[in-house]
Amino acid sequence: MELPAKLGEDFAELSEALRRFPSEVGTLALVSIRDDFFAIVRRSGQQVRVLLSDNTATLDYPLAADIAEALDAPDPDDDDPVEPIGDLEILADLGVASVELSLLCEDDDLYPDDVLLDIAERLGFRDQLETIVG
DSSP states (O other): OOOOGGGGGOHHHHHHHHTTSOOSSOEEEEEEETTTEEEEEEEETTEEEEEESOGGGGGTOHHHHHHHHHHTOOOOOTTSOOOOEEOTTTTGGGTOOHHHHHHHHHOTTSOHHHHHHHHHHHHTOHHHHHHHHO
């Protein structure tokens, strides 16, 4: 199900929106911001897990800054290397291992949308995601 685009700007609102969709394995939000980064948010009841693909995105994007704050991640410097922050095990129980997620985050040849489509394919809902993102 597609959520309003404005939820891609505020982590707290996005997380709260996921509460409306209860699931045995948790509800996933896949967010791609331009060609810069992606985030995966997984909510199951009160538990919220999150992965941000690019720690340096916190310097330019409110959503990334909100996620980093929620994770209590250190503020990056302009010269810090790009690396994922958060829960690389977020999809491990669904069949996407942390090492695979890490490699996808580090692949400079893939756009964030491509990574999320790859993840969606592994999880069995690529066609539905392609319909939403057009």
